[in-house]
Amino acid sequence: MIFAALMVSMLLSSLNQTVLSTALPTIVGELNGVEHMSWVITAFILASTIMMPIYGKLGDIFGRKPLLLFAISTFLIGSFIGAIAPDMNMLILARAIQGIGGGGLMILSQAIIADVVPARERGKYMGVMGGVFAFSSVAGPLLGGWLTEGPGWRWAFWMNVPLAIIAFAAAATLLHIHKPVHETRPKIDYLGMALIAIATTAIVLVATWGGNQYEWNSAEILSLIAAAVVASVLFVWVEKKAANPVIPMGLFKSKNFNLTTVAGLVTGIAMFGAIGYMPTYLQMVTGYGPTEAGLLMIPMMACLLVFGIIVGRYVTATGRYKKVMIAGSLVTALGLFMLSTLQVDAPVWLICVYLGIMGIGLGAAMQLLTLVAQNSFPISMVGTATAGQNYFRQVGATLGSAVVGSVFASRLGDLLSERLPQAAGGGDAHASSSLTPAIVNSLPEEIKNIVISSYNEALVPLFFWLVPVMLIGVIALLFVEEKALATKIERD
DSSP: OHHHHHHHHHHHHHHHHHTTTTTHHHHHHHTTOGGGHHHHHHHHHHHHHHHHHHHHHHHHHHOSHHHHHHHHHHHHHHHHHHHTOOSHHHHHHHHHHHHHHHHHHHHHHHHHHHHHSOHHHHHHHHHHHHHHHHHHHHHHHHHHHHHHHTTOTTHHHHTHHHHHHHHHHHHHHHOOOOOOOOSSOOOOOHHHHHHHHHHHHHHHHHHHHBTTTBOTTSHHHHHHHHHHHHHHHHHHHHHHHOSSOSSOGGGGGOHHHHHHHHHHHHHHHHHHHHHTTHHHHHHHHHOOOHHHHHHTTHHHHHHHHHHHHHHHHHHHHHOOOHHHHHHHHHHHHHHHHHHTTOOTTOOHHHHHHHHHHHHHHHHHHHHHHHHHHHTTSOGGGHHHHHHHHHHHHHHHHHHHHHHHHHHHHHHHHHHHHHHSOGGGTTTOTTTTTTOOHHHHHHSOHHHHHHHHHHHHHHHHHHHHHHHHHHHHHHHHHTTOOOOOOOSSOOOO
């Protein structure tokens, strides 16, 4: 019953990471803001990233159930604001509020499983959790596409209302889990929380604005880099002295935690850098509508689902995980390389095959990184360890989404300005701002081909740049020590 309640909560968060992906081209065209397109995705990931270590630490101190209920409520408020958003700025704010809740839904669900299931048995549960993510990653784009073509993209927010009510009711009535008891009220690391929020935000703004909205050597970017460095240094100093640090420096004494965290970070960069913009690419280049573009993501997520469950059961049965993680990361790198070879005239089935290969790799490796991190610490630290590793993975996801989105938008604008004739908007800085898939399909054949080839040339080469990033994770996993998975939960 606990697991059922957690699945509903995870579905609520993971569905909203993908539901806007197929609707995004229509949204930015309708609200005239392609230059802010990456922020619709980035705002959610950034907010959830900042909140992850906070939820993890507070869950270890005060118990996870009240925090889960708070996260669901916050997510619901963000969804309501998104549904009525009149412009891109309000939409981005709504996504940030959703992210504040969404970060808790993901972290607390993983940590609660560790509260009740030993590490050796946890593999099959983590596999099913990966399946929920895979399901929502397919259902999200499909649902987003159907809503965009039907009642409108705003229903991608309205639909969260009944889901959130169900998740809240399930968590309130079904979760009866261990709650820590303290003789004195624990001190909360407010300063550490503020510093990690400042550092994370500065890093993401550098990745989003650098070379796009501002030159890399501009005062704005250099100031943000300085802020990120100063906040990071202060954060480490504060955490060493804090009574209950939000990310204890002791986590980094664990070799396996460090190695799987590096692998998780680069996996986040590769995964969100690639899949965040594939539905947009599919709509523009193949000419399919939002729903069809969502359907074309099924091979990737079906492979992620199937291999996640298979690998989870294998790890539970054998206790072995190192070789599987390495193989999965290599296959993910192979999938990225294959995607980087796509041409405008590539058959759709070939795109599906390449996406499927990437899904196999992600399904085999991604869930095990969290399992290895959890297995490195006692139950009293499992929330902090889970959140710490997921924090760095989400930093990677944020950077991947921000950098790919920023470079993609910049390259696309430059290519369209160079290639389109003046009458069609060439040379106009906003030439690509109002381009929706429907508009592109209605253009004269010659202009349409220019736009499509520009989309292909702006995005596809970026996948090749992600291959060496993914190989860094493979190298890190080679040095993981394959420790036995715990067969019971040791409580203080």
